[in-house]
Amino acid sequence: PETRDLMLQNIENNYEQIYEVVGMNLEGQKFPMEVVGRNCRYNGHPAHIIAVHDISERIRSQIELQTQLAYARALNRIAETIIIEENAAKILKRSAAIVGEMLRVDRSLIYRVSFKKRRASGLCEWLNPDVPDLAPTRNTFDLGLFMSAARHIRETRQHLESHRDRPHAAIGKDGAAEILHQQMNIASLLWYPFAFQEDGYHVFMVNQVRRVREWSQKEIEFLDAVAQLVSIAMIKSELLNERRQLEQQLLQKRKMEAIGTLAGGIAHDFNNILGAILGFCEVSLGQLSEGGHIYDNLSQIHTAAGRAREMVRQILTFSHHSDQEKQPVQIHQLVKEALNLIRASLPTTIQIQRQIDPDCGLVLADPTQLHQVIMNLCTNAHYAMRHRAGTLTVRLETVTVDEAMLLNIPLGKAGRYVRLSVADEGSGIEKAIINRIFDPFFTTKPPGQGTGMGLSVVHGIVKGHGGAITVESQPGGGSRFDIYLPR
Missing domain, CATH: 1.10.287 (Helix Hairpins)
Incomplete structure (x- = not known):
């Protein structure tokens, strides 16, 4: 009524203006309308001419345009993040936050589903700051709790939507509906998968806690666009990591060749x-x-x-300048002989665990030099465990190295190799020096206790046999050296 009185007063005062107001039709339904009026005379008396136009469709178009612009701006923000940021974890975290803000959900997460490891791992989580007492749910779950839903998504490659009053059939099979909708108090959820791989996939998870909610087709399309962008970002990040690894391998190879x-x-x-x-x-x-x-x-x-x-x-x-007398060697016998010899020099606090496959067959090698490799690695393992009890694990097996593994193993080609692993439970190797351990004369031992040639000699022997050596170590968590020799 106040708006109507003001509008009529302005018309009487000859203020010609277009008004957008809410009206009511004969059925009692409210609708937006546009009103314009002017003064006139009718049969000699003052009168008003007022035109009313239903603008419902125009308002809907404006809202649709604003929504599309908001979606476009959100996608641009994600694209800018992908261009600037190389770290996949930061890209995922930023994307989850933007999705949560745009869809106005209570919670937005990204999970990694691995069928090989049988687990779903939470990578990042965004919580709506306007929702009080909203507990975080990011965790690592046994995939068995949600196996039917996870397989359904892998088979269909489609999103999954479930509600407290209407649980999705795939979620209900494993009893997951009880966990999600009752125990975790999720009224509505939407899972949108992306970045499919042989082992599993990633999935956007958006949750509504306060009320049951349906997601529109436009919202699904927005989430699909985000998923495509993030998938590209993850491929980019993976390629950059592979490039760095290859560059580091090349630099290490050139350095070792120059030193040699x-x-x-x-x-x-x-x-x-x-x-x-x-x-x-x-x-x-x-x-x-x-x-x-x-x-x-x-x-x-x-x-x-x-x-x-x-x-x-x-x-x-x-430096590969010594003569190598290579001959067919039963490597499992050679490893056993070396371990029998070194056992006498180890204290009783160190146990040797042997995992020797007798079917590894023959390798073309210099038996004396391979014996030296085993002795050097076991001696280093002994030194790493000199102040503690532990287990020295020596494993010999045949493995197939594929193209993907070549990114981390500096071998010339894929194929069948014999892998000799020597692992200890010692002090480990600091990250700052792990790339220098094969350099000649580099040692962490006190003066007089080491020449710094042990691992460099091992490296030279292995390379001279057409093989490769890798190391994995955590400070305080032991070390493992893997040697690959061609069959």
């Missing part, structure tokens, strides 16, 4: 010098009687030169 070339050249010259020292020492010792002062001094020189020659031999092995 330099060390090999120096070692050859040094070996010639040592040959002369040892030769003249032996001649001189043969001309002297034992027990004399000069004899003792020459003996010390001879011993020191012998140690130096052993180090030169290790350097030449690292």
